Amino acid sequence: MTAVETSTAVRALDTLARELAERHPEIEVWPASTETIRYGHDAGTAPRASALDRDATPDGDTSGPAVAFPTSVEQVQALVRAAADLGVTVVPRGAGSGLSGGATAHGHQLVVSVERLDCITEVSPLDEVAVVEPGVINAALNEHLAPYGLFYAPDPASWEISTIGGNIATNAGGLRCAKYGVTRESILALDVVLADGSLITVGHRSIKGVTGLDLTSLFVGSEGVLGIVVGATVRLRPIPVARKTLTAFFDSTEAGTNGLGAITLSSVRPSSIEFFDTTTLAGIDEHSGSDLRERGASLILIEIDGYGIDEQAADLVAALTRAGGRARVETDADAVRLWEPAATRPGLPRVSLVHR
Numbered sequence: 001m002t003a004v005e006t007s008t009a010v011r012a013l014d015t016l017a018r019e020l021a022e023r024h025p026e027i028e029v030w031p032a033s034t035e036t037i038r039y040g041h042d043a044g045t046a047p048r049a050s051a052l053d054r055d056a057t058p059d060g061d062t063s064g065p066a067v068a069f070p071t072s073v074e075q076v077q078a079l080v081r082a083a084a085d086l087g088v089t090v091v092p093r094g095a096g097s098g099l100s101g102g103a104t105a106h107g108h109q110l111v112v113s114v115e116r117l118d119c120i121t122e123v124s125p126l127d128e129v130a131v132v133e134p135g136v137i138n139a140a141l142n143e144h145l146a147p148y149g150l151f152y153a154p155d156p157a158s159w160e161i162s163t164i165g166g167n168i169a170t171n172a173g174g175l176r177c178a179k180y181g182v183t184r185e186s187i188l189a190l191d192v193v194l195a196d197g198s199l200i201t202v203g204h205r206s207i208k209g210v211t212g213l214d215l216t217s218l219f220v221g222s223e224g225v226l227g228i229v230v231g232a233t234v235r236l237r238p239i240p241v242a243r244k245t246l247t248a249f250f251d252s253t254e255a256g257t258n259g260l261g262a263i264t265l266s267s268v269r270p271s272s273i274e275f276f277d278t279t280t281l282a283g284i285d286e287h288s289g290s291d292l293r294e295r296g297a298s299l300i301l302i303e304i305d306g307y308g309i310d311e312q313a314a315d316l317v318a319a320l321t322r323a324g325g326r327a328r329v330e331t332d333a334d335a336v337r338l339w340e341p342a343a344t345r346p347g348l349p350r351v352s353l354v355h356r
């Protein structure tokens, strides 16, 4: 943007803030100021911003964006319509934990934060779905679902802080994606406010809903550029009846990759797999005082779940042993220590890195 364009855009944002205060006093809007700078960057751009200047956005703006905190779908629509009328660009925002700069905004833009749209509207065990607002935190949803014996599978490592809307907009993946898929596989339907303020619903409530174009997939992973997600129907799954953790140590990183192939060729589908090469194992030992390098030069850490857990474990240990690994089933206590993000699994406490 040229300096003239920027100053025109800043004036438009000032006008928007004034008009919103007059016409929609029910919507909390923070005008652009140094106070809003933290809403101008996400977890990806914040470190760069603080390296430049603690009081500047990533691109050196001395003012943050204007920030609106709608509490209803109608308020989101009103905000988007008013911004469109004045040519102000809008940046949707969840928790700002993104690492790709998607939720960054400049001093002439309006951030629409969905953090106050945080209701879990419905849980239907019979349909295996929940209907949620976009600002619901991933961990809060799973906490809410646990008494129903159900869980929402996508588990980015930011599960404790990131929103379902942000997870949808980034198509977030996590450790469980090998078996349960990324966010895309758990989103059945979406309510979206488009750039003109209109509200559309795409998708189906049922898992077998196949009629029409698959517009839900178009919105999942679109980083907010196609509209603001204001509601989501998400797929739920039964909390597995059992879980076990297996380790397989190998004599080199290359040998460990053969182990990964052996898992794929087996008939077992682990719920989580992590591969640690020699450098990483050494780093963990140095950081946490563990002795993983004494057990091998690479490690495959595996979680299996579901029925027939002992048969799954025996088949996997046999496959990994044939591939040259030293494989074993870990005790439940060691399993908790081995999985850093263990609390992504409902019912397990949060723990830190490996100690043996």
Ligand SMILES: Cc1cc2nc3c(=O)[nH]c(=O)nc-3n(C[C@H](O)[C@H](O)[C@H](O)COP(=O)(O)OP(=O)(O)OC[C@H]3O[C@@H](n4cnc5c(N)ncnc54)[C@H](O)[C@@H]3O)c2cc1C
Residues within 6 Å of the ligand: 042, 043, 091, 092, 093, 094, 095, 096, 097, 098, 099, 101, 102, 103, 114, 134, 155, 156, 157, 158, 161, 162, 163, 164, 165, 166, 167, 168, 169, 170, 171, 172, 173, 174, 175, 223, 224, 225, 227, 228, 229, 230
């Ligand atoms: C410690 C840490 C670990 C992480 N681990 C993972 C991981 O394992 N896997 C992974 O995929 N990512 C990971 N991330 C990245 C990030 O947490 C995820 O991308 C997360 O999904 C972002 O959610 P958020 O609510 O913070 O969204 P934000 O950062 O606020 O926004 C992300 C993007 O989504 C858009 N957006 C937000 N809400 C909406 C909405 N309601 N409608 C439309 N667009 C919207 C924003 O404009 C932006 O483009 C990690 C981040 C951190 C800090």
